[in-house]
Amino acid sequence: APPTLLTLGPPPMEEEQAYLELYLDQCAAQDDLAPPRSLLLSPVVPDDGYIPNTSNSETVFNSHLEEVKASGHFSSVDLSFLPDELTQENKDQSVIRSKQDIEENCETPGQQSRMLLPREQDVGLGLISGSTLLNSHSQVYPGDADPVQPSPEKPNCTPLMSITPMTPVTPVSECSGIVPQLQNIVSTVNLACKLDLKKIALHAKNAEYNPKRFAAVIMRIREPRTTALIFSSGKMVCTGAKSEEQSRLAARKYARVVQKLGFPARFLDFKIQNMVGSCDVRFPIRLEGLVLTHQQFSSYEPELFPGLIYRMVKPRIVLLIFVSGKVVLTGAKERSEIYEAFENIYPILKGFKKA
Amino acid sequence: MAYQLYRNTTSGNSLQESLEELIRGSLNIYRFCDNVWTFVLNDVEFREVTELIKVDKVKIVACDGKNSGSNTTE
Numbered sequence: 475a476p477p478t479l480l481t482l483g484p485p486p487m488e489e490e491q492a493y494l495e496l497y498l499d500q501c502a503a504q505d506d507l508a509p510p511r512s513l514l515l516s517p518v519v520p521d522d523g524y525i526p527n528t529s530n531s532e533t534v535f536n537s538h539l540e541e542v543k544a545s546g547h548f549s550s551v552d553l554s555f556l557p558d559e560l561t562q563e564n565k566d567q568s569v570i571r572s573k574q575d576i577e578e579n580c581e582t583p584g585q586q587s588r589m590l591l592p593r594e595q596d597v598g599l600g601l602i603s604g605s606t607l608l609n610s611h612s613q614v615y616p617g618d619a620d621p622v623q624p625s626p627e628k629p630n631c632t633p634l635m636s637i638t639p640m641t642p643v644t645p646v647s648e649c650s651g652i653v654p655q656l657q658n659i660v661s662t663v664n665l666a667c668k669l670d671l672k673k674i675a676l677h678a679k680n681a682e683y684n685p686k687r688f689a690a691v692i693m694r695i696r697e698p699r700t701t702a703l704i705f706s707s708g709k710m711v712c713t714g715a716k717s718e719e720q721s722r723l724a725a726r727k728y729a730r731v732v733q734k735l736g737f738p739a740r741f742l743d744f745k746i747q748n749m750v751g752s753c754d755v756r757f758p759i760r761l762e763g764l765v766l767t768h769q770q771f772s773s774y775e776p777e778l779f780p781g782l783i784y785r786m787v788k789p790r791i792v793l794l795i796f797v798s799g800k801v802v803l804t805g806a807k808e809r810s811e812i813y814e815a816f817e818n819i820y821p822i823l824k825g826f827k828k829a
Numbered sequence: 830m831a832y833q834l835y836r837n838t839t840s841g842n843s844l845q846e847s848l849e850e851l852i853r854g855s856l857n858i859y860r861f862c863d864n865v866w867t868f869v870l871n872d873v874e875f876r877e878v879t880e881l882i883k884v885d886k887v888k889i890v891a892c893d894g895k896n897s898g899s900n901t902t903e
């Protein structure tokens with residue numbers, strides 16, 4: 475039976491480890507030939523001993539497409555992956571590597587074409603059967619508003635044929651085992667009614683309003699610990715939450731405060747505008763080396779700012795990389811972009827480990 | 830000084846210092862409107878050399894000005 479697709483809603487527990495597993499499960503869940511978790515645990519089968527049944531896979535996969543389209547939450551879906559003939563140094567590693575090779579195959583140049591180009595150099599992957607899967611798969615990006623990012627989630631992915639410069643891919647990729655922690659979420663919502671800011675500032679708890687300085691009420695709540703900027707138009711910005719759900723909950727609480735003050739507040743068009751994450755690679759980094767080899771993406775002016783600013787193209791994330799090994803990732807609209815960006819940068823950073 | 834703090838909050842990336850104060854200390858409510866700050870603190874100790882006054886609730890109203898701001902407690 476095909477494994478059930480997991481929707482990309484945040485789980486109740488704020489365990490980052492759980493999030494990483496969820497992310498990897500969703501990647502693995504696309505494999506209609508084996509249950510998700512066992513993929514990471516089972517040994518890699520040599521290619522000749524593992525030939526998927528194309529028609530079978532396609533039918534099953536098409537049913538996946540229906541699920542994906544229905545779910546609506548997925549903006550990027552991973553492919554069913556096929557094990558390859560790589561030696562089994564590391565079960566995770568080989569699993570991820572084969573995923574990456576699949577990704578390299580499915581990666582389409584530019585924004586236009588979504589047709590798959592089977593690659594002859596990836597011989598050992600049994601992709602003839604895989605390519606039909608990939609073809610049908612490549613049309614499915616239900617919630618993906620951004621045509622530039624047709625690629626599914628994967629630990630390490632870059633298109634090799636592309637006009638725009640892309641972050642170079644290293645052939646050997648490893649799951650980093652590090653999960654970036656979300657530090658800040660900025661979201662907006664429309665309360666859809668004009669607001670009397672002075673009245674709000676006078677009657678609400680924990681509010682500041684200095685119209686000479688800034689034309690909004692600044693309100694804070696303890697749980698979730700957030701700050702809101704409330705404008706007279708009825709629009710509101712909510713900052714400081716550590717997860718998507720918390721940001722939404724906080725915004726709802728602010729809306730309720732405004733409602734209780736007598737305004738007909740609604741909760742329209744809630745949208746997460748930015749997500750910030752951070753993590754530690756646990757080794758020092760040679761930033762000067764990194765800026766030399768990745769100059770299209772990096773800017774490093776130690777006299778201005780001690781961190782290297784890396785503007786990753788895919789996903790479109792900005793990373794602040796410090797000598798200490800600490801990394802800040804920002805600019806994401808979705809959690810998966812943060813994870814993907816970090817998995818992309820990790821092997822590159824390892825290449826610039828100090829001494 | 831106060832404006833510097835304010836500038837942080839208007840950028841939307843506030844340090845949430847007020848909230849940290851809320852969690853750490855006994856600040857219950859704060860308000861700033863018409864250039865007047867109002868604070869309500871709970872379980873406060875006023876300590877003077879000779880005396881110690883404990884109080885459940887303190888309301889501080891402070892105005893900006895060249896002379897010292899006015900304070901009232903209840």
